[in-house]
Amino acid sequence: MLDPVMFTGGVYKHDLVTELVEDLGGYLLQKNVTQSEVILLMLVPHEDMQVLEALTKELKGKLERAPLAGTEIAVVTPTLAIHHLPHPACDVAEYLRRHGAKSNMIGMSRGVAKKIAQIDEYETTLINEHDAVVFTFGNFADCILKKEHLYRALTIPVIVTGGPEMRKEDLPYAFEYVPNVGRIAHRSRKATEIGSLDNIVAAVGRALDSVRASIFKDPLTTTPPRVMDAVREQVPDVLSSHSPLPIALNLNGLRIKLPYDEYHEAVAGVRFEEGVTLGEIAKVMPSRMKDYILVRILPVSETGFVV
Amino acid sequence: MEMDPLEVFEVEMPGEEYGAEKYREIIMDILQDLGLIRSIGRLYVYVEIGVPYFAVYGMIRGKLPPLRVRDVGDLVAAEGGYQITVEDEEHMAGLIRALWEAYGREKVEQPDRNVLVVLSDESPEELVVADLETEFRRDLMDALVRIAPEGFRNRRNEMGKDSFFFLAAEETIKPELLAEAKEKIGGMRDA
Known part of the structure; x- marks a missing residue:
């Protein structure tokens, strides 16, 4: 059992942490260096946590649980206009990031208004590549009810946020509804506003747990972090990608930020110790995000074995 | 007419009490951002979400000298x-x-x-050096467009000497809709 944690500390000697995590059989998901500070997102074996805690204490760093680490969350706004951005959508995205998630902001091309709002096929499939999605709606109860068709076709759990209190049974297609967010024209800073952001993180956590539970019923052939490690080792070009996160993890696969046409064969050819290649245990396909490569690991019921 | 800054500020949205309260905050935030509060004396906002339309009527405090x-x-x-x-x-x-x-x-x-x-x-x-009156009116238009919900893309704007009326709706604005919005705002002013 791997626990998602976030290490915050000085750059000096932080490589001791990454080395320890690798020795313990954990994975380093993301490393952010900001001047003299470093933030590491890692998956660490539960039973070895004490060793890491001791080292963190020695380095005078901070170790926190990051429940959303290793997941990708979409934050969707009706458009990219000043009415919806930067507040509160950026607050939501940033808050999810602080809890370890990789959050992507998506502005719909025609998501505005009550009667004319619509979503197209491209937007639907792009959002479906994530593990969960947060829709940020406004302050009118009537509009929130009418905009249900925007997320009805999505297959991932949908968290709807808006201003007024709504009854759960009025929004049957939403996984959860978080009130008191709505449209605001200032940054979230009051205790009640930050509290609402906490509620969104908690709701996203529950949504991800439901996805994990359904994956658990038919486990994946291998885990996404293991694939990430193998790709890093055997397709070293990914390390020179200019993206801040060259390999983004999902619960059921990963997105590799290399051009599909050039690299999909190399990625499908990644070989594991057990002798199978990635192409045999996963679908390697073009992502709808730029020209990236999307990998979806097949469940045991399709491959018949676990590596 | 002598008026205090924003001495009357009323927001009415039938059936959307939460929205009315929040839009009060949004309007205050945006007017503050653009430094317009001191120039507006009275402000009436009426929103009918069933149709839907968004109407604003305001009175301007005195003329700004160049x-x-x-x-x-x-x-x-x-x-x-x-x-x-x-x-x-x-x-x-x-x-x-x-x-x-x-x-x-x-x-x-x-x-x-x-x-x-x-x-x-x-x-x-x-x-x-600067025509503050024209600048104010330009900023005011900018503020109204920012305040109105984004989907309400059909807009009508009547700038008077000492007052303004702004209407935004999702559908084409017909004379009947304009008359209805003006009547509602008139009711708020008389109340």
């Missing part, structure tokens, strides 16, 4: 012309442009960052 050279800097007669020392650089660009237009580029010098010299016998004292 900003002249004597308002933005100290003017002293110097050798061969006039020297203007500017304290607040906000209107520097407008000031230079106004001087260029009136005297020509070759007659205006800037020996220091906040000092301008005009080589002319004619005093620039009364020269208009």
